[in-house]
Amino acid sequence: MPRRYDPDRRQRLIDAAIRVVDRSGIDGLSHRAVAAEADVPLGSTTYHFAGLDELLVAALRQVNEEWLADLRRRAEALDPTRPLADALAELTGGLLRGDRARPRLEYELYLAALRRDAVRPIAAECLDEMARILAPHTATPATARAVVALLDGLILQALLTDRPYDRDAARSALAALLG
DSSP: OOOOOOTTHHHHHHHHHHHHHHHHOGGGOOHHHHHHHHTSOTHHHHHHOSSHHHHHHHHHHHHHHHHHHHHHHHHHTOOTTSOHHHHHHHHHHHHHSSOOHHHHHHHHHHHGGGTOTTTHHHHHHHHHHHHHHHGGGSSSHHHHHHHHHHHHHHHHHHHHHOOOOOHHHHHHHHHHHHO
16 A cells, blocks of 8 residues: 555644543653544654654654744733733733633643653743743843742742632732832
């Protein structure tokens, strides 16, 4: 049987990996699960990705690129007359309002870096880029990095505890940090 030309297969596998992690967590990620989700032969996963870590890196890169593009758009649209703490508290609230599936997926992939060395540089690149995006709006690059750490903590705590997001508390913490 001739091989079918399928130029989008690699991308379909990445998208399928993201859906598998979203549905079943990192522990549910396997070549078999991704192939089934993408509706491709099992061998396609190992043809396009040497291992699960390589597939996980591709998935995290894609999720990060989407998140960073959104953050760039929002940062470019910031009103310079409005306090940055207000804007960031609102942005964070937008992430956590309603269905938290997307931020939960993003953090699941992000936290995979704790145990998977191949994923760690991708998570670090995302943090560095977030700080670069926010730096023009803060007093120093170190402040931008601290803002990223605070936002990460606020989001992660909200996801872990399932508590409602407290915009006023977030705004106060951000204002204290930003001066």
